[in-house]
Amino acid sequence: MARKLLLSLIVAAGTFASVASAGEDNIQLKEGPGREIVETRCVACHSLDYIEMNSPILDRKGWEASVGKMVRIMGARIDESEVQTIVDYLTTQYGK
Amino acid sequence: MSSASEGAGVKNNRRRLILAMAGSAGLSQAPWALADRGIGPAGLPEGALDSSEYDTLPGKQPLIKRSWRPPNFETPVRSFNDPYTPNEAFFVRYHLAGIPQIDAATWRLRIGGDTAETPLELSLAELQSGYPHVELAALCLCSGNRRGLSKPHVPGIQWGHGAMGNALWKGVRLKDVLAKAGITGRAVEVAFDGADTAPIDATPDFVKSLPAWKAMDENTLIAWEMNGEPLPHWNGFPVRLVVPGWTATYWMKHLTSIDVRSTPSAGFWMAQAYRIPKGRFPIVDRFVSQEAETTTPITEMVTNSLITNIRDQGIYRAKTPLFVRGVAWDGGYGIDRVEVSIDGGRLWQAGVLGDDLGRFSWRQWSFAFNPEPGEHVLVARATNRIGATQTFDLVFNPAGYHNNVVQRVRIRC
Numbered sequence: 252m253a254r255k256l257l258l259s260l261i262v263a264a265g266t267f268a269s270v271a272s273a274g275e276d277n278i279q280l281k282e283g284p285g286r287e288i289v290e291t292r293c294v295a296c297h298s299l300d301y302i303e304m305n306s307p308i309l310d311r312k313g314w315e316a317s318v319g320k321m322v323r324i325m326g327a328r329i330d331e332s333e334v335q336t337i338v339d340y341l342t343t344q345y346g347k
Numbered sequence: 348m349s350s351a352s353e354g355a356g357v358k359n360n361r362r363r364l365i366l367a368m369a370g371s372a373g374l375s376q377a378p379w380a381l382a383d384r385g386i387g388p389a390g391l392p393e394g395a396l397d398s399s400e401y402d403t404l405p406g407k408q409p410l411i412k413r414s415w416r417p418p419n420f421e422t423p424v425r426s427f428n429d430p431y432t433p434n435e436a437f438f439v440r441y442h443l444a445g446i447p448q449i450d451a452a453t454w455r456l457r458i459g460g461d462t463a464e465t466p467l468e469l470s471l472a473e474l475q476s477g478y479p480h481v482e483l484a485a486l487c488l489c490s491g492n493r494r495g496l497s498k499p500h501v502p503g504i505q506w507g508h509g510a511m512g513n514a515l516w517k518g519v520r521l522k523d524v525l526a527k528a529g530i531t532g533r534a535v536e537v538a539f540d541g542a543d544t545a546p547i548d549a550t551p552d553f554v555k556s557l558p559a560w561k562a563m564d565e566n567t568l569i570a571w572e573m574n575g576e577p578l579p580h581w582n583g584f585p586v587r588l589v590v591p592g593w594t595a596t597y598w599m600k601h602l603t604s605i606d607v608r609s610t611p612s613a614g615f616w617m618a619q620a621y622r623i624p625k626g627r628f629p630i631v632d633r634f635v636s637q638e639a640e641t642t643t644p645i646t647e648m649v650t651n652s653l654i655t656n657i658r659d660q661g662i663y664r665a666k667t668p669l670f671v672r673g674v675a676w677d678g679g680y681g682i683d684r685v686e687v688s689i690d691g692g693r694l695w696q697a698g699v700l701g702d703d704l705g706r707f708s709w710r711q712w713s714f715a716f717n718p719e720p721g722e723h724v725l726v727a728r729a730t731n732r733i734g735a736t737q738t739f740d741l742v743f744n745p746a747g748y749h750n751n752v753v754q755r756v757r758i759r760c
Contacts, residue, residue: 274402275415296444296546298415306394308500317502324615326549345394 275300285340292329292337293321306345314341385423386411387507389659391495395505406579408435413504417441418581421509427655427674430704430711431484431574432512439581440489440510440595442553442616445544449601451577451585456569460538460607464529471585474569477527478519481568484708485591486513486676487598490621490645494747501747508653508754513674513709516589518570521605522563530559530607535636537562538612539588542601551615555597556608557590558634566591566679566707569602591707592647592679593632594748596621611636620746621645627742628749629735631678647678650736651751652685652712652729657758665720665760673698674709675729681706683732687714691724691755692739698727706732718760725756 275298280286293299309317315338321327322334329337386399401409402420410420418439426436451471459466469477488511495505504510525537538556545552561567568589571578578584583600590597596616611617622642623630632646652675663669675682685698701711714727730736737751 274412278398278415296550297417300398300412300414303398304392304395304413304505305502306392308392308394309502313502324551324619325545326547328547328549 278303281344283340283344285336286344288333289337289340292327292333296321296325296327302341302345307347309341309345310347311338311342314338314346317341385425387421387495387505390498391507392500392505395495404439404581406435407437407439407581408433410436410438411507411509413506417444417446419504420581421506422512424508424653424655427509427513427653428672430702430708431514434514434574434576434579434582437487437512437514437573437579437582438489438510440504441543441600443543443545443550445546447542447544447601448580449542449585454585454603456586456602456605458524458528458605458607460528460534460605462531462534462609463525463607464531465527467528469524471571474519474524474586475571478523480517481520482515482517482572483566483568483589483591484513484515484704485566485589486511486648486707486709487589487595488648488676490594490596490748491746493750496750496752497743497747498741499743501745503747511595513704514573515575516568516570517572517575518568518586518589520565521567521569521588522565524569524605525562525607528605528607530563533609534559534562534607535610536608536612538606538608539597539599539602540604540606541583541587541599542603553616554612554614555599555621556606556612556617556637557597558636559607561590561593561632594621594645594648596645617644621748622746623748624744627744631733645748648676649749649751650677650682650729650731651675652727652737652754654725654727654754654756657725657756659756660758662759663718665718667717668715669718669760671698671714671716671725671727673712673727675712675727676709677729677731677735679707680732680735682710682712683730683734685710685712685714685727685729688726688728689716689718689723692726692753695728718758720760722757722759725758726753728753 278299318338322329402412403409413419420439422436422438456469492506492510494503536556540554570589571586586602588599623645625643634644637644654673656672675685686695687698688695698712698714728737737753741752
């Protein structure tokens with residue numbers, strides 16, 4: 252699974268205290284179209300409980316703003332074509 | 348994959364089980380039964396309550412995990428019954444997930460900038476031996492504490508009441524170190540960077556600045572000790588900034604460099620983040636060099652209080668003295684009084700203040716009464732020495748800062 256692989260790479264690189272990884276490995280996002288892209292892109296910088304924690308409080312506009320901030324300010328490497336898929340997934344599965 | 352729905356099922360089952368147990372105990376309303384999971388106050392987003400759990404970072408006791416990476420862990424309210432929050436219980440808050448283990452022997456602090464005429468670099472031993480030591484009590488409170496209670500909810504870490512802690516900090520005055528570095532009158536801001544980094548280079552580094560006057564305040568410290576022990580790793584080892592009265596965003600952890608500037612710091616974390624709408628809060632300290640047309644950086648804490656030993660929706664014995672305990676704090680003027688209501692805010696009585704640990708510390712308080720049978724709504728309201736008090740209605744702002752709405756604790760006796 253892509254996320255597991257990416258997580259283990261991040262841990263191996265030692266860029267953060269690896270103790271935190273055991274817990275985040277158990278996070279299970281809801282099944283739905285786009286989940287795989289969300290998991291692989293978002294997990295590069297933060298655990299996926301950020302998504303669960305911020306639900307269900309954002310509508311589509313709110314998730315667009317949130318993903319937009321990640322791309323424009325935080326520098327997330329997300330292709331333009333993927334942004335819509337990610338926003339759709341977050342709105343459908345974790346929107347208000 | 349089916350495991351996702353199974354995971355959700357487990358949580359639902361757990362909730363149903365708790366409800367079933369509550370039912371067998373003869374309680375009629377579900378909210379009362381769910382009160383004591385200890386994960387957060389009623390009113391947090393459902394997803395925040397569901398994804399939070401007690402977990403243990405190395406060197407810490409179990410805390411309320413809000414996010415794994417970067418680690419954001421909240422102190423349970425019951426830990427606030429001590430005058431000083433134990434280091435193992437102290438909350439953890441990071442923006443960036445790259446958090447190095449620092450070797451104190453090789454750690455260096457660089458002080459320079461365009462208005463520092465004699466830049467220098469200090470080892471921990473040089474910092475500790477070169478300047479007078481200062482110890483003071485101060486509350487460290489995340490700007491976003493209680494964000495999870497914002498109505499409407501706003502995105503961010505969905506903190507309950509526990510993104511704060513009171514501690515005794517030991518270090519040296521920042522002003523003494525800045526003097527050694529030759530700070531000049533042209534200094535406008537002093538900017539601070541820590542050792543933590545983002546996983547990708549494109550993310551703005553977490554750099555925070557103070558106005559020069561606040562940096563030169565005799566109470567602003569470079570600290571290496573917390574409650575008589577070295578700073579815990581998760582709270583900034585080996586050295587962090589302590590900015591008494593101001594919210595914790597300025598209390599840079601794992602401090603590595605200090606930049607004395609003639610110009611405002613323009614980075615994301617100053618220019619765009621940690622801002623409040625101008626003119627909405629009773630704030631004294633201004634941060635003039637960072638003020639924009641409609642927003643200004645958050646500065647000192649607003650007057651606030653918390654009931655620490657009574658569970659919301661808890662059940663207590665009637666006609667028996669009930670001792671209510673709590674803490675109250677402000678932006679550094681000191682607490683003048685705490686009033687308590689047992690009827691939701693109609694009648695108020697004076698609480699008893701505990702020891703004065705200094706004007707930057709929180710102040711413990713207590714209040715005792717003989718509850719009649721039935722439901723009561725406890726409300727506490729603090730007022731500081733310049734007359735600033737708490738609000739009854741939320742002053743909404745997009746980042747959920749400065750939530751000092753009086754807390755309402757419902758009990759049944």
